[in-house]
Amino acid sequence: MAKFHTLKVTELFRPTEDSIAVTFEIPENLREEFAFTQGQHLTLKRDIDGEDTRRSYSICSCPIDEKLTVAIKKLEGGRFSTWANDELKIGDEIEVNPPHGHFYVPLDPENANSYVAFASGSGITPIISIIETTLRTEPESEFILFYGNRRTGSIIFQEELEALKNRYMGRFSLYHVLSKERQESDLFNGRIDEKKIQGYAGRFFDPESVDHYFTCGPEEMMLAVQSELKNLGVPDEKIHLELFTSPVGKLGGKEKEVKHEKAHAQITIVLDGNSMTFPYDSDKSILDVAFDNGADLPYACKGGVCSTCVCRIEEGEVEMDVNYALEPDELERGLRLSCQSYPKTDKVKLNFDV
Ligand SMILES: Cc1cc2nc3c(=O)[nH]c(=O)nc-3n(C[C@H](O)[C@H](O)[C@H](O)COP(=O)(O)OP(=O)(O)OC[C@H]3O[C@@H](n4cnc5c(N)ncnc54)[C@H](O)[C@@H]3O)c2cc1C
Numbered sequence: 001m002a003k004f005h006t007l008k009v010t011e012l013f014r015p016t017e018d019s020i021a022v023t024f025e026i027p028e029n030l031r032e033e034f035a036f037t038q039g040q041h042l043t044l045k046r047d048i049d050g051e052d053t054r055r056s057y058s059i060c061s062c063p064i065d066e067k068l069t070v071a072i073k074k075l076e077g078g079r080f081s082t083w084a085n086d087e088l089k090i091g092d093e094i095e096v097n098p099p100h101g102h103f104y105v106p107l108d109p110e111n112a113n114s115y116v117a118f119a120s121g122s123g124i125t126p127i128i129s130i131i132e133t134t135l136r137t138e139p140e141s142e143f144i145l146f147y148g149n150r151r152t153g154s155i156i157f158q159e160e161l162e163a164l165k166n167r168y169m170g171r172f173s174l175y176h177v178l179s180k181e182r183q184e185s186d187l188f189n190g191r192i193d194e195k196k197i198q199g200y201a202g203r204f205f206d207p208e209s210v211d212h213y214f215t216c217g218p219e220e221m222m223l224a225v226q227s228e229l230k231n232l233g234v235p236d237e238k239i240h241l242e243l244f245t246s247p248v249g250k251l252g253g254k255e256k257e258v259k260h261e262k263a264h265a266q267i268t269i270v271l272d273g274n275s276m277t278f279p280y281d282s283d284k285s286i287l288d289v290a291f292d293n294g295a296d297l298p299y300a301c302k303g304g305v306c307s308t309c310v311c312r313i314e315e316g317e318v319e320m321d322v323n324y325a326l327e328p329d330e331l332e333r334g335l336r337l338s339c340q341s342y343p344k345t346d347k348v349k350l351n352f353d354v
Helices: 079-087 121-137 158-167 194-200 219-231 286-292 328-332
Strands: 005-013 019-024 041-048 051-058 068-073 093-100 114-120 142-149 172-178 212-216 239-242 263-271 274-282 310-315 318-320 335-337 341-343 347-351
Touching (some): 019 079, 041 079, 051 079, 158 172, 212 219, 219 239, 263 341, 274 286, 318 335, 328 335
Parallel strands (some): 114 142, 263 347
Antiparallel strands (some): 041 051
């Protein structure tokens, strides 16, 4: 995992009253490191009231424009999102970890694919980047978006989505689903749930002929999308999910907090080509113990979701509690989330330069 870099904020704009879109300047020497794929996210780090605060935000801009923008929705009592919405100014500097994540499918101008997305609230951020990039890269492909919000005033990127609809008329269809404002058709009143998806399937898209589905939003909606698409016969590999928080429900959340026995091991970590070794005599994650020993490793959510703390096992073995970020082929290549890792062997060597 690459390290944090200090980036300057060059643009700020408010898609809604309670969200802010933040654009960063990318210095020439960091262009390659900050090149991104649609659907990826950044981890931002800032000292807020004396506390090192790190949060992940999906990139909402289109990689073709070489512009790096995230949108942050203000959460009641939320530390980072409140600071960003209330205090962030143009010219401010934030520590930013380069783009990562795999909430995307590879694009090809030869494709004539059909894509469907279900988003809700701030879950639109990676989805709008995926939609725009797909429509610009694949001239024969089509996209349908079902976007859930409370009311019209809370729709993030409403104008930008309308502009995409006008620009890609016939290839991009947009349906707003509102829970606190009545629309003509009942199909679009309320929340996106299993029943709604049953109503959309067959009417707006043929579930079997869609090539890929994307969903991002509250866990409840993502769960409904996943289970209903499966009921409709869609295979797992066509359903792409992006979580913003560690799940608590059936998406794979822990039933209860896992208690680890105290263990003993020798841990070696490699970061920026330098290695350090320290004894592990604890029941805490390797990431936490490394911090206790003075290592400044990259991390953010500590919930197995954002993958900022990813590393590669070079010796020994670890056991992970939860993993919502790494794909089977990455696990196969030895990648692990250090925030979820506990030593299983006497010696463990983890390389963070992955
Ligand atoms: C891969 C990834 C991409 C993300 N992309 C975006 C994005 O593009 N835009 C965006 O606004 N956020 C995004 N998030 C969520 C973001 O990282 C923060 O969790 C969120 O901004 C809250 O941080 P905070 O410091 O304001 O709140 P905290 O001080 O961390 O928490 C405040 C309270 O809100 C709850 N909470 C935390 N996150 C959420 C949430 N998303 N919805 C509802 N309740 C929550 C917490 O459990 C807590 O009770 C993303 C998260 C991940 C892992």
